[in-house]
Each structure stands twice: as C-alpha cells, then as structure tokens.
Amino acid sequence: MAEDSSHPRICILGTGEFARALGARFRRYGVPFWFGSRDPARRPTGLLKEVIEKSTVKNVEEACTESDIIILAIHRRHYGLLERCETHLDDKILVDVSNEPGSELGFERLATMFPKCAITKAFNTASSRAMALDEGPCVYVCGNDEAARRVLLRMAARIGLPAVDYGRLGNGGALEEQVNRLFPGWGWPCLVVMVISAFWIVFAACRAFKLRKNPYSPERLPTNVANKIVGAIAATCLGMAYFPGCLVAFVQLARGSKNVDLPKIIDQWLGIRQQLGLFALILATLHVILSLVLISPAYFPHWYPEAIDGKRFANGTPPDPLGPIRMTWIGETVILLGALAMVALVLIGIATLPAISRSLGWREWRCVQSHMGFACLLLTTCHVVMRGAPVWLNKSVKDVIPTVSFLSLLLPWLTVGMRLVLYTPCLYRRVARIRSGEFSKYADSGSAGKDGIKKETDDGAVGDLSIVV
Numbered sequence: 001m002a003e004d005s006s007h008p009r010i011c012i013l014g015t016g017e018f019a020r021a022l023g024a025r026f027r028r029y030g031v032p033f034w035f036g037s038r039d040p041a042r043r044p045t046g047l048l049k050e051v052i053e054k055s056t057v058k059n060v061e062e063a064c065t066e067s068d069i070i071i072l073a074i075h076r077r078h079y080g081l082l083e084r085c086e087t088h089l090d091d092k093i094l095v096d097v098s099n100e101p102g103s104e105l106g107f108e109r110l111a112t113m114f115p116k117c118a119i120t121k122a123f124n125t126a127s128s129r130a131m132a133l134d135e136g137p138c139v140y141v142c143g144n145d146e147a148a149r150r151v152l153l154r155m156a157a158r159i160g161l162p163a164v165d166y167g168r169l170g171n172g173g174a175l176e177e178q179v180n181r182l183f184p185g186w187g188w189p190c191l192v193v194m195v196i197s198a199f200w201i202v203f204a205a206c207r208a209f210k211l212r213k214n215p216y217s218p219e220r221l222p223t224n225v226a227n228k229i230v231g232a233i234a235a236t237c238l239g240m241a242y243f244p245g246c247l248v249a250f251v252q253l254a255r256g257s258k259n260v261d262l263p264k265i266i267d268q269w270l271g272i273r274q275q276l277g278l279f280a281l282i283l284a285t286l287h288v289i290l291s292l293v294l295i296s297p298a299y300f301p302h303w304y305p306e307a308i309d310g311k312r313f314a315n316g317t318p319p320d321p322l323g324p325i326r327m328t329w330i331g332e333t334v335i336l337l338g339a340l341a342m343v344a345l346v347l348i349g350i351a352t353l354p355a356i357s358r359s360l361g362w363r364e365w366r367c368v369q370s371h372m373g374f375a376c377l378l379l380t381t382c383h384v385v386m387r388g389a390p391v392w393l394n395k396s397v398k399d400v401i402p403t404v405s406f407l408s409l410l411l412p413w414l415t416v417g418m419r420l421v422l423y424t425p426c427l428y429r430r431v432a433r434i435r436s437g438e439f440s441k442y443a444d445s446g447s448a449g450k451d452g453i454k455k456e457t458d459d460g461a462v463g464d465l466s467i468v469v
C-alpha cells in the first residue's frame with residue numbers, strides 16, 4: 001500500500017450494528033465514506049438506522065472497487081462476498097474487525113484469500129455501543145504492511161479514536177483473545193467461593209435440622225437458615241481476602257527481606273484477594289437484606305425481653321406491635337457492629353472504583369485498603385461474637401465449637417490476631433522498613449527459588465484488599 005493517499009476512499013462493508021456505529025463516527029467527524037451492501041435499496045432498520053438513510057450506500061462490487069480501504073463490518077463466514085470483486089482488490093487495505101471465538105482467525109482467512117491486499121486487524125476491541133459514544137474507545141491496529149497501519153492509525157485519529165499501533169498481523173490473535181475472554185481472573189475465585197459455599201450449606205443445614213437440640217423447621221430454610229449460611233460465607237471470604245497478606249508479612253519478618261519465595265498456592269491466593277473481597281461485599285449485602293427482613297421478636301426473642309415475657313404470652317395473644325417492644329443492648333450492638341462492618345466494606349469497594357482510586361494518593365489508597373480493611377474484619381468478628389456469645393456462655397465448649405457463628409470466625413480471628421501482632425510498634429516499624437527495602441534484598445539466601453531467582457512478593461499493605469467493583 002502506497003502511503004500517498006492522505007484522504008483515502010473508505011468503504012464500510014455491511015450495514016449491520018457495527019457498520020452503523022462506525023458510520024456514525026465518520027459522519028460526526030465529517031470524514032467521507034460509503035457503505036457497501038448486498039441490497040443498497042433496502043430500508044434500514046435497527047439502532048442508528050438514520051446513518052444509513054443519510055449516507056451513500058453502494059452495492060458490494062461498486063463500493064469495494066472504488067475504495068482504498070475496505071472495512072469488513074460483516075461476519076467472517078460472509079467474507080466470500082468479496083470474491084465477487086477479487087480482481088479489483090489488489091493493493092487495497094482490507095480491515096478485519098471480526099471477533100468470533102473458535103473459528104479460523106479472520107485476518108488469516110483474508111490473507112489466504114487475498115494475498116495481494118494489505119490485510120490489517122483493527123477496531124475489533126471496540127463494541128458498537130462504545131463506538132457510538134462521544135468519547136471514543138481506544139482501538140488497536142496491526143498488520144504486516146507498515147504504511148497501511150499508518151493510514152489506519154491516521155484514519156482512527158480523524159474520527160476521534162485514540163489508536164495504538166499493535167505491530168505485526170500475527171498480534172491480531174491476541175486482540176481477538178482480549179475480546180473473547182470471559183471474566184478473566186475469575187475462574188479460581190469462583191471455584192474457591194463455590195467450595196466455601198458448599199461447605200457452609202452442608203454444615204449449616206445439618207446443624208440447623210439435625211445436630212441442634214431444638215432443630216429448625218424446614219420452613220426456616222429459605223431465609224432464616226440461608227441468612228446464617230450467607231453471613232458465614234461472607235465472613236470466610238473476608239478472612240480469606242486478608243489472611244495471606246498477614247502471612248506474607250510474617251514470612252518477610254522471618255526472612256528480613258521483602259523478596260521471599262512463596263509456595264505457588266500462596267502466590268495464587270494473593271492474586272485472588274480482590275475477587276474474594278468483592279464476593280464478601282456481595283454476600284454481606286445479601287446477608288444485610290435478609291437480616292433486615294428477619295429482625296423481629298419472632299426470630300430473635302432473646303433480643304426482645306418484653307416479647308418473651310411470660311405474662312404477655314400467658315393467654316396466647318401475640319405481643320402488641322405498638323407496645324413497648326424494644327431490643328436489648330445486645331441486639332442493638334449486634335446490628336450496630338454489623339452495620340459499621342458493612343459501611344467499611346462498602347467504602348473499600350468504592351475506593352477501588354477506577355474513577356475514585358485514580359484520585360487517591362498512595363498513602364490514601366493504603367489507608368483505605370489496609371487499615372479500613374482491618375477495621376472491617378475486626379468489626380465483623382465483634383458483630384458475630386456479640387451475636388454468639390450470649391448463647392455460648394450457657395453452653396459447654398464442645399457444644400460451642402460446632403456452631404456456625406463460632407466456626408465462621410476461625411479465619412477472621414486468626415487474621416485479626418496476626419494483624420494485632422503486626423500492629424505492635426516494633427513489628428510495624430520493622431515490616432515498614434523491610435518493605436521500603438531498608439534491609440538487604442538478599443538477606444536470607446534460603447529465600448531464593450529453586451532457580452536461584454528471588455521473587456518479589458506483593459509489597460503492598462499488610463494484607464491489603466482491593467475490591468474491583
């Protein structure tokens with residue numbers, strides 16, 4: 001492709017969703033182009049149909065033959081359409097915008113079909129919805145013909161799209177992969193949360209319906225028992241999100257270096273803390289909703305002394321709803337501590353929203369993610385202890401241990417305990433100095449990996465959590 005054409009003639013092949021969104025941008029920026037369609041006379045339908053109405057639409061042969069750049073806004077399986085004008089395509093730039101998982105890559109097919117054309121891959125990472133927005137999405141351009149790449153980068157800039165030169169055509173596969181990935185990084189966290197959930201569902205159901213002295217009626221499963229399960233999963237996820245950070249801090253303390261070689265599983269665990277934090281936020285929200293529905297003398301009679309007052313129920317009449325039924329200080333404290341924990345969790349979540357996190361300085365970010373995270377964990381443990389303790393005090397140790405509230409606290413307790421130790425002034429200062437690199441990077445030769453290379457572990461906060469919302 002010769003680079004002389006500063007105003008190349010542009011054809012968008014197809015009149016579908018993507019073609020119309022791209023056409024709308026060309027129109028908005030006053031860049032001339034035309035559509036190529038199998039049926040130019042057809043009345044357009046769908047979103048942005050006016051773009052077609054107001055633009056020139058030619059038949060496929062004419063549109064392609066008269067253009068320098070042909071943007072193939074059609075599905076890959078219809079590329080055969082171009083064979084009609086094959087002889088007129090030599091030296092033209094063909095732009096593959098397709099994303100179709102599982103099939104032969106579009107640009108590879110085009111390269112085989114039209115070896116004399118400058119094949120490029122571009123625009124595929126932008127959805128038609130994003131393309132229609134004023135602030136255009138960033139697009140990538142790759143292709144083996146450098147001049148063709150430059151022409152497309154200039155064209156993208158002319159229609160207000162920040163464009164990145166993505167190098168050789170072979171990189172197009174990565175561009176497609178980027179689009180076709182389904183929730184990258186969420187596989188392991190989902191699996192971990194599923195295992196935790198399975199454990200709590202089985203355990204809490206057995207406990208509620210079999211192991212208790214006064215088993216619940218099965219009718220209590222959808223909300224009452226489910227609320228315990230959801231609370232327990234949320235508390236476990238929260239503990240799991242903060243525990244590995246504390247563990248790393250202890251290992252760094254022991255080694256006197258921030259560069260420690262960790263077992264692979266800990267590395268992976270560190271990598272999924274954000275997702276675990278997000279799961280904790282979602283489940284805690286569900287727990288709050290269910291709790292707000294349940295909080296009443298019928299479900300928590302011990303939090304309402306008037307409601308269990310024998311006199312009120314002596315003749316079988318329910319307590320007067322307008323009467324002086326108030327919670328005990330224990331009930332109120334459980335709710336207060338839970339609500340404070342929830343607020344802390346929500347604040348951590350908000351702080352990770354891209355717009356907010358960009359505005360935070362490093363110290364502010366650390367403060368929210370690390371100290372607020374610790375506060376959230378501490379408040380959660382206090383909330384559950386306050387809920388469980390009045391019952392635990394009347395039970396033997398062997399009856400307390402298998403309760404949902406006690407078991408759900410094991411990991412949060414361990415993490416809070418480790419954090420409290422790390423907060424002691426001498427250790428806190430030492431960890432800070434180790435992490436700022438004051439101590440020798442290679443203080444402990446035992447920390448080198450099998451390959452002799454030391455790995456830099458997360459040097460963020462002591463057990464920081466960032467929730468990607």
Ligand SMILES: NC(=O)c1ccc[n+]([C@@H]2O[C@H](COP(=O)([O-])OP(=O)(O)OC[C@H]3O[C@@H](n4cnc5c(N)ncnc54)[C@H](OP(=O)(O)O)[C@@H]3O)[C@@H](O)[C@H]2O)c1
Pocket residue numbers: 013014015016017018019036037038039072073074075076078081097098099100123124125126127128129
């Ligand atoms: N939609 C997006 O957000 C998006 C984002 C990135 C990339 N893409 C890619 O853009 C391409 C087009 O996607 P789209 O969403 O715009 O699809 P679409 O709405 O289904 O439009 C496809 C167009 O292809 C044309 N076409 C040519 N031969 C055809 C045939 N034999 N049967 C049916 N249609 C035929 C049709 O236009 P005529 O009837 O006028 O010929 C039709 O409007 C795909 O490769 C897709 O992977 C789409």
Ligand code: HEM
Pocket residue numbers: 224227228231232234235238284287288291292295334335337338339340341342345380383384387388404405408
């Ligand atoms: C970070 C947020 C929270 C977490 C992780 C959490 C976790 C827990 C856990 C593990 C339990 C023990 C379940 C049991 O006793 O079997 C519990 C109980 C309870 N929580 Fe929360 N909680 C949170 C916030 C809240 C809030 C904001 C409220 C108030 C609306 C609340 C209300 C309750 C109630 C009423 C119970 C007793 C449930 C029952 O035993 O049936 N929690 N919570």
